[in-house]
Every structure is written in C-alpha cells, then in structure tokens.
Amino acid sequence: MAGSGDPPGGSSSTNPTGAAAPAPPTATPAVVTAAAFPQFVFAPANPAPAGKSLLDLFPSIEGSVLLEIARHEFRPGDLYKLDPRHKDRATRQVLDVSSGVVSVRDQAPRDYPNFHSLYLPLITFFNVLGGFASTGGDAIALYQLTSSSSEYLARMVQFSQDYQWSAVLAYHFDFHYKRRREMLRGDYSGWATIDTSLQAEHLIGRERARPSGTPKGSAGGSSRPRDTEPCRNFNKGTCASPCHWNRPHKCLGCGATDHGQSACRPHLT
Numbered sequence: 289m290a291g292s293g294d295p296p297g298g299s300s301s302t303n304p305t306g307a308a309a310p311a312p313p314t315a316t317p318a319v320v321t322a323a324a325f326p327q328f329v330f331a332p333a334n335p336a337p338a339g340k341s342l343l344d345l346f347p348s349i350e351g352s353v354l355l356e357i358a359r360h361e362f363r364p365g366d367l368y369k370l371d372p373r374h375k376d377r378a379t380r381q382v383l384d385v386s387s388g389v390v391s392v393r394d395q396a397p398r399d400y401p402n403f404h405s406l407y408l409p410l411i412t413f414f415n416v417l418g419g420f421a422s423t424g425g426d427a428i429a430l431y432q433l434t435s436s437s438s439e440y441l442a443r444m445v446q447f448s449q450d451y452q453w454s455a456v457l458a459y460h461f462d463f464h465y466k467r468r469r470e471m472l473r474g475d476y477s478g479w480a481t482i483d484t485s486l487q488a489e490h491l492i493g494r495e496r497a498r499p500s501g502t503p504k505g506s507a508g509g510s511s512r513p514r515d516t517e518p519c520r521n522f523n524k525g526t527c528a529s530p531c532h533w534n535r536p537h538k539c540l541g542c543g544a545t546d547h548g549q550s551a552c553r554p555h556l557t
Contacts, residue, residue: 345419348372349412357413358420360471364464368399370409370416400457403448411441421476429474436479443482447491455494462486493520523549 342354353369356362400406414437421430447456463483470478519535521527525548529537538545541552 342416342419346412346416349416354416357416360468362413362468364461365399367406367409367413370412371405401453403444403453403456406457406460407441407444407448410444414441429476433476433479436476439480450495451491452494452496455490459483459486459490462490492517525550 342358343351346354349370353362353366356366414433417437418430418434421433424430444456444460447459451459463486466483466486467476467478470476517535518538518540519527519531522529522531522535522537523540527537531537536545537548539547539552540549544552
C-alpha cells in the first residue's frame, strides 16, 4: 500500500530533477569469424542409395566414356559423346598430315560449329567429373574442382564473345590436354587459369570484328589500350586503317607502315 508521502500514481522512483535518463551504450558489432558459421547440412528429398556409381548417376552416357573421364583419359574432341542430341552419330577419324607424319587428331571443327555445341556437353563433362570427385570424400578437392570449372566455363563465354570461334575451339582443345596431366596428379586448379602461351598462339590476332559504329580504339564502350604488337590482319591484308583493334599497322617483313607483309616486295621475292 502506498504511503501518504508517495506522489500520485504510487511510484517513488520518479526522478525529482526531471532530467532524462542516460541512453544505454551502443553495442559493438560482433566480429564474424569462421567458427560462427553453422555446419552445412544436406537433406536430399530422394536420398541416393549407398554406393551409387557414375553409371547410376549418368545412365545416358556410355560406361566406357565415364571410365575415360574418371581416369582423365577423355579427349576434348570427344565431347560430342556427352551431348544427347549427337551421341549416336558415327565417329569420324580425322587424319592430320604434316611434316611427313600421318596422325589421327580430334574431331574436325565442323563437329563443334558454334559455342553451344561445345559449351553444353562441357557442362556435362564437369558434372561427371564432380560426381566422381565426390566419391573421394575430400571436400576441399571437390570445392577446388567445382570453383575452377565454373571459372573456366565463364571464361569460355567471354572468349567466345571476344575471339573467333575457331580460335577459341583450338585454345580449348590444347588447354584441356594440359589439364589432363595435372588432374592425374590430383590438381584441378589449372582450370581456373588463363594459359598465356596458348592465348598468344590461338587467340591474339583472332579477335571478332566489332559491330559497325563502334568507336575506334574501344570495345563495349570502354577504352582499349594500344597494343605494341603489329596487327596480323593488316599484314594479311584484311584490316583497314585505322586498326580496329588499335594495333600498329606495320609490315612484319620490313617495318614499313604503308603496306603489310602480304604486299611486301622483299617478302615476295
């Protein structure tokens, strides 16, 4: 019961001075560390039976092809075998005769006439490779493979926009062959890299023509730095001045600027 000296309302805790109570101190944001993240939990709607193999995961792909991928013996020119639209077509061998040596090489570029004819089965290739890697039980290795393959797929998209398709295809074939040896050692990080030697061999000088109306020295609205390497297309007689790719128009034979190597008299004699 309130005493006779209590103020109206029955509370004796009112600040007699009328001053506002001090604000509580601002809480300092907690520092997020790796230990703060919860453990990843995966609960598939239809759990796969124990011991499910690549044969079960990819029933539409021939077992011999899956085995080649698992052994890192799969040839890049055989990607069509992973494309359900073309897997039943007859296999063609292409003879390559150079320097007096006859050899069998990968499928001709006409088997991959455009970007999607290679890109879609390449996605399947990485899915199979990821399925095989998951059987090893090494989460770090699986992450390296999936992240590296994602970077490579994104780079292929960019290359297909920047360079002629036949050049991108040649780059991919050689790039894949190099990765096979690395994967045999358990290293999948190479898929995330750009091979500058292959880029110089196959891509530089094979840029796609820009649409008419694009300002000289720019691509996609951004300024393109001037390259010091003479324009190869100019030396072939197929690039008008000023250079579409902002490279010097200079003869590779004599260094003159009024003609290319294809029209150079010392070169022709």
